[in-house]
Amino acid sequence: xxxxxxxxxxxxxxxxxxxxxxxxxxxxxxxxxxxxxxxxxxxxxxxxxxxxxxxxxxxxxxxxxxxxxxxxxxxxxxxxxxxxxxxxxxxxxxxxxxxxxxxxxxxxxxxxxxxxxxxxxxxxxxxxxxxxxxxxxxxxxxxxxxxxxxxxxxxxxxxxxxxxxxxxxxxxxxxxxxxxxxxxxxxxxxxxxxxxxxxxxxxxxxxxxxxxxxxxxxxxxxxxxxxxxxxxxxxxxxxxxxxxxxxxxxxxxxxxxxxxxxxxxxxxxxxxxxxxxxxxxxxxxxxxxxxxxxxxxxxxxxxxxxxxxxxxxxxxxxxxxxxxxxxxxxxxxxxxxxxxxxxxxxxxxxxxxxxxxxxxxxxxxxxxxxxxxxxxxxxxxxxxxxxxxxxxxxxxxxxxxxxxxxxxxxxxxxxxxxxxxxx
Ligand code: C2O
Ligand code: CU
Ligand code: CU
Numbered sequence: 473x474x475x476x477x478x479x480x481x482x483x484x485x486x487x488x489x490x491x492x493x494x495x496x497x498x499x500x501x502x503x504x505x506x507x508x509x510x511x512x513x514x515x516x517x518x519x520x521x522x523x524x525x526x527x528x529x530x531x532x533x534x535x536x537x538x539x540x541x542x543x544x545x546x547x548x549x550x551x552x553x554x555x556x557x558x559x560x561x562x563x564x565x566x567x568x569x570x571x572x573x574x575x576x577x578x579x580x581x582x583x584x585x586x587x588x589x590x591x592x593x594x595x596x597x598x599x600x601x602x603x604x605x606x607x608x609x610x611x612x613x614x615x616x617x618x619x620x621x622x623x624x625x626x627x628x629x630x631x632x633x634x635x636x637x638x639x640x641x642x643x644x645x646x647x648x649x650x651x652x653x654x655x656x657x658x659x660x661x662x663x664x665x666x667x668x669x670x671x672x673x674x675x676x677x678x679x680x681x682x683x684x685x686x687x688x689x690x691x692x693x694x695x696x697x698x699x700x701x702x703x704x705x706x707x708x709x710x711x712x713x714x715x716x717x718x719x720x721x722x723x724x725x726x727x728x729x730x731x732x733x734x735x736x737x738x739x740x741x742x743x744x745x746x747x748x749x750x751x752x753x754x755x756x757x758x759x760x761x762x763x764x765x766x767x768x769x770x771x772x773x774x775x776x777x778x779x780x781x782x783x784x785x786x787x788x789x790x791x792x793x794x795x796x797x798x799x800x801x802x803x804x805x806x807x808x809x810x811x812x813x814x815x816x817x818x819x820x821x822x823x824x825x826x827x828x829x830x831x832x833x834x835x836x837x838x839x840x841x842x843x844x845x846x847x848x849x850x851x852x853x854x855x856x857x858x859x860x861x862x863x864x865x866x867x868x869x870x871x872x873x874x875x876x877x878x879x880x881x882x883x884x885x886x887x888x889x890x891x892x893x894x895x
Pocket of ligand 1: 825
């Protein structure tokens with residue numbers, strides 16, 4: 473609801489039980505319900521406030537992944553919410569229409585709380601996106617898909633999965649929005665799927681069973697300049713993609729995950745994610761516009777500093793995360809070039825809070841079109857170097873840092889994370 477011009481959301485983190493498989497249920501955590509949380513929707517320019525009540529018997533935090541906002545509102549490990557407490561972050565939404573999400577960020581325990589079910593989507597709307605002929609009726613032709621992998625014991629309780637690998641724990645059962653073996657009834661000729669890799673370790677390469685082409689229209693931070701015709705879209709944990717796909721009346725088609733490039737994932741396989749079931753007659757959908765958004769080319773000319781981040785083992789630049797140390801002190805209203813190198817043959821990823829960055833180059837070459845837009849999380853293939861243009865737009869705060877880290881949550885929890893202050 474709106475209170476004195478402020479859009480107010482309420483989220484209560486609580487314990488529950490959820491049945492994912494017919495054999496029985498399992499203890500879970502959720503916001504409001506027993507697993508995951510509601511989709512929050514706000515418009516650019518709106519002031520929002522989220523009243524977060526912690527009904528867990530445990531400390532938590534809520535981080536707004538992808539959101540540009542003051543560090544004290546960011547929900548990282550510096551803003552714990554004690555059991556029974558209320559936290560009321562507030563900020564003005566000031567970024568393009570995008571598919572963002574929220575999840576806990578408790579120091580050393582993010583994976584545990586996210587895997588138990590604490591996650592939800594946060595959609596930003598704006599006038600430019602609203603004026604485009606794109607599917608945008610939530611739940612009609614525009615669907616959020618939170619994709620996670622889990623494993624179950626014979627009694628339906630969560631199991632440890634395929635065991636600890638380099639990346640973390642992989643599950644053998646795919647959940648979409650908390651549902652196993654899911655399907656989606658489609659009533660329009662085109663649907664927009666907002667894909668979120670909400671898994672803690674697994675990399676996906678989303679594709680359709682018949683290899684059909686779809687339009688990639690948006691990435692982490694918003695719409696691309698123009699739709700990119702694609703037959704697959706890889707997403708590492710925390711990344712999002714918006715795609716538009718066409719269906720024929722009456723057809724059933726599986727959204728799958730193809731086995732990703734082994735360079736990106738050791739223990740992955742091919743599996744179905746979601747079956748789309750088209751009705752016998754479908755409402756017509758307009759063509760995807762040829763121009764989606766103005767996405768100016770990144771310009772590193774005014775970058776004030778270059779820094780290098782070497783991802784290796786379970787730390788960055790040979791340093792473990794320390795809540796008391798600022799690894800980077802950046803100046804407000806400046807840009808920097810960050811060179812991020814994965815020194816392992818196996819994958820890591822790189823997420824930066826507060827901003828959407830741009831990829832300048834990968835091993836010296838311009839990024840592919842699917843990585844040319846606004847990003848806050850990217851997969852880092854083994855032994856490659858990524859040059860990023862990061863920008864600290866506003867919100868100076870000399871005491872509360874933001875985070876950057878590997879979004880494989882096991883690595884993050886192990887200390888593969890650093891802190892930056894914007895002053
Ligand atoms: Cu989605 Cu620092 O996290
Ligand atoms: Cu984040
Ligand atoms: Cu990692």
